[in-house]
Amino acid sequence: MDLEIRKLRLAFGEKxxxxxxxxxxxxxxxxxxxxxxxxxxxxxxxxxxxxxxxxAGEVLIxxxxxxxxxxxxxxxxxxxxxxxxxxxxxxHLTALQNIMLPLTEVQxxxxxxxxxxxxxxxxxxxxxxxxEKRPHQLSGGQQQRVAIVRxxxxxxxxxxxxxxxxxxxxxxxxxxxxxxxxxxxxxxxVILVTHHVAFASRVSDYVLFLSEGxxxxxxxTQEFFENPKTEICRKFLETVLKM
Amino acid sequence: MKWLKNSRWLGLHLxxxxxxxAAICTFALQSVAYQWDFEAVWAYRSKFFSGWLVTxxxxxxxxxxxxxxxxxxxxxxxxxxxxxxxxxILYTELIRSxxxxxxxxxxxxxxxxxxGLHNRFVAGVVILSLFxxxxxxxxVRSGIEGIPQTxxxxxKSLGFTPFQTYRFVILPQAVxxxxxxxxxxxxxxxxxxxxxxxxxxxxxxxxAREINSYTFSTLESYLPLALGYLVLTLPLSILAHGLEKRxxxxx
Numbered sequence: 131m132d133l134e135i136r137k138l139r140l141a142f143g144e145k146x147x148x149x150x151x152x153x154x155x156x157x158x159x160x161x162x163x164x165x166x167x168x169x170x171x172x173x174x175x176x177x178x179x180x181x182x183x184x185x186a187g188e189v190l191i192x193x194x195x196x197x198x199x200x201x202x203x204x205x206x207x208x209x210x211x212x213x214x215x216x217x218x219x220x221x222h223l224t225a226l227q228n229i230m231l232p233l234t235e236v237q238x239x240x241x242x243x244x245x246x247x248x249x250x251x252x253x254x255x256x257x258x259x260x261x262e263k264r265p266h267q268l269s270g271g272q273q274q275r276v277a278i279v280r281x282x283x284x285x286x287x288x289x290x291x292x293x294x295x296x297x298x299x300x301x302x303x304x305x306x307x308x309x310x311x312x313x314x315x316x317x318x319x320v321i322l323v324t325h326h327v328a329f330a331s332r333v334s335d336y337v338l339f340l341s342e343g344x345x346x347x348x349x350x351t352q353e354f355f356e357n358p359k360t361e362i363c364r365k366f367l368e369t370v371l372k373m
Numbered sequence: 374m375k376w377l378k379n380s381r382w383l384g385l386h387l388x389x390x391x392x393x394x395a396a397i398c399t400f401a402l403q404s405v406a407y408q409w410d411f412e413a414v415w416a417y418r419s420k421f422f423s424g425w426l427v428t429x430x431x432x433x434x435x436x437x438x439x440x441x442x443x444x445x446x447x448x449x450x451x452x453x454x455x456x457x458x459x460x461x462i463l464y465t466e467l468i469r470s471x472x473x474x475x476x477x478x479x480x481x482x483x484x485x486x487x488x489g490l491h492n493r494f495v496a497g498v499v500i501l502s503l504f505x506x507x508x509x510x511x512x513v514r515s516g517i518e519g520i521p522q523t524x525x526x527x528x529k530s531l532g533f534t535p536f537q538t539y540r541f542v543i544l545p546q547a548v549x550x551x552x553x554x555x556x557x558x559x560x561x562x563x564x565x566x567x568x569x570x571x572x573x574x575x576x577x578x579x580x581a582r583e584i585n586s587y588t589f590s591t592l593e594s595y596l597p598l599a600l601g602y603l604v605l606t607l608p609l610s611i612l613a614h615g616l617e618k619r620x621x622x623x624x
Contacts, residue, residue, distance in 0.1 A: 179530055208532030217523035222545045231541060232531040284531075 131192060131288055131319040132157050135345070138187035140173060147173045149343040151187070156348060158336030160314045163323045165340040166366060171323045172292050174340065178321060179290045180207045208236055211281025211289045211318075216297040218277035219265040225252070225276045226261040229283050237284055244283075251279045255309055271302025275309055288319035296325055307333075327370045331355050339363050383614050387607070402592075413588035414597070417580075424580025425601050431497060431566040431576055432605075436559055438502035443509025450514055461510070468507035474568055476504055481572045497569040497576075505562050512558065516550035517543060549620040556613035560606045567602075577601055 135153035139146070148170045163171045176182040177189055180196060180203045189196045197206045219228045226248055233244035252258045255275055265273050274294050281289055291310065295303035307326060311333050314320045324330055330337060330351075337354040339347040347354065347363050358364045449461035468476070477500050485496040520543060528538040570579035578598060585594035 181526065181530055204532050204534065207530055212527075212530035214523055214526065214530075217521045218527050220524060220527070220542055220546075222549065232533075235537060235541065236532045280531075 131159060131161075132190075133161070134188075134190040134193075136188040136190075138174075138177070138189060139185045140177065140182065141185055147343055148177075148184070151344055153338070153345050153348060155190075156336060158334070158350075159317075159319050160334045161319075161321045161336045161338065162330035162334035162351070163321065163338050163340060164325075164327055164330055164366075165346070168342075169340040170343045171340050175290050175292050175321065175323050179210060179212045180204075181212070208284070209287050211278075211284060211286035213274065213277045213281050213289070213291045213294050215293045216270065216273075219268075219273055219280070221265045224262050224264055225257070225268065228265075228276065229280045232280065233283055247283050248279070251283055252276075255279060255312075269302060270298045271305050274298065274302075274306045278306075278309060278313065282313065282318065286318065288321065289313065291320065291322045291324075293323050293325065325370070327367065339366075341366075383611055407592065409593065410588075410590050411593050414584060414590050414593040417584045417587065420580050420584060421577075421597060421601070424575060424577040427494070427575055428563065428566055428577040428601075429605065431494070431501065431569065431574070432559065432563045434498045435501040435505060435562050435566070438498060439505035439509055439558075439562070440555075442502055442506025443513055446506060446510035447513035447517065450510065451517070465507045465510055468504055469511075473504050473565055474571065476500060477568055477572055493569075493572060493574045497566070497572065497574040501562065501566060501569065504565065505558060508561075509555065509558055512551055512554045513547070516547040519550050520546050552620055553613050553617040556609055556616060560609050560613070563605050563609075564602060 132155055133153060134155040135151050138148050138151040140148040151170070151174070163175065165171055173182060177184055177196070178191070183198070183203075197203050219225070220231070223231065226245070229248035229251070230241065230244040233239040233247060234241050239247070249258070249261065252261055255278075257272065257275060257279065260268055260272055260276065265276075268276065278289075278291075278294070294310070295306050298306065303326070307329050310320065310322065314333060322330070322334070334351050337347075337349060337351050338345050339354070339358075341362055346360055347358065349357075355367070358367055446461045446464060449457045450465075452458055452461075477497075480500045480503070481496055485491075485499075490496050490499075524542055524546065525538060528542045533541065566576060567578035569576055570582060573579065581594045581598040585591055588594065
């Protein structure tokens, strides 16, 4: 997947979140977004997800600019998978219904095919026994794994994950990270915002370091961790990798 | 069926309370040596019954109309157009800040007369619905606003249209939040309809008051009145309790 950003700006009211963000064309299959809180990671992810409209600038994915009209944005959103920090699953529906609903209502798949797709994915990620459970009957980690299955079920162009493990305890987080690794290995491009820097260094092939609304550094993963260029980045890595 | 068991507990508590209350009343009546005479009142039983039916009719018709008022007001409050929002807020605040009795008098002798609405039953239903609608709009509003933002963002990220989001996410989730307090609102409607006796709607309370004036048997007229309301409201109360248990997500 190729990504490129030109002079991207986005503000919430008076507050600038992304300020003149630039990124020359880069390629990666598993991109990690890391950096201190409030740096604009989640906002940038929402721009890529077609959920937030930039105030100015251009964002290109595989050479194509993001759609601007609401209708085209919606069509674009139908082709990518997004998983947020928590409360992804519709809590009045079972895990299976959660996965099937976008397939039947948005993707135009028959309910037999939708059920087959959903069940085979649940099976692949050892979640079959939870198919009939509602979100409140699932642990936080199980909820996130079902949410990832729901995002995968539509066969997305790529997957956007916004701190999918930050609301989980370490053991559950490990299970979710393991699943993300498996998904990425099977070829679906992934962009991941995460606090698990060690995980990012092991699994990703490209890293973007965001701070105060700008991409401060970006490099292939190995290069990035071996040779951080800025003082802010060095300090950040020192702090998080010590833990 | 856990909620059913809980409802039984509620029933048991109510029963104990009733027995206790009855004991106190018996004692009080004995001390004033009240002479019971149900015969005079019994002669008017069909009047009681027809009044009771009118009360049920009032409550049901008002339930439908007030739900419509409530839904429209709640949607207007979410409207992007300021005048709609403002009028919805004005309506709810005016209604919730004045006594129902005052509203009945003003709306009936003022507005209903002015527009030539002389059917007391219809006027009563409209007034009661305006009153309950303001409360229902708040119930609906909090039901919708109680849905976490991420649920809506998830729907959006999956490519749902705004209509699909309402249809598949907001409505089914809001209904769960709304149903228990709506049952409580229906109970209030039944009780509040008694105030319509003041403008001469031939409902249950007016029947009892008339029977009292014919027979001079005060308690014999008003005890059946209380019982008649309880028969309607108690089952609803138990239902509301059960719904609350069943509709929660166990969190």
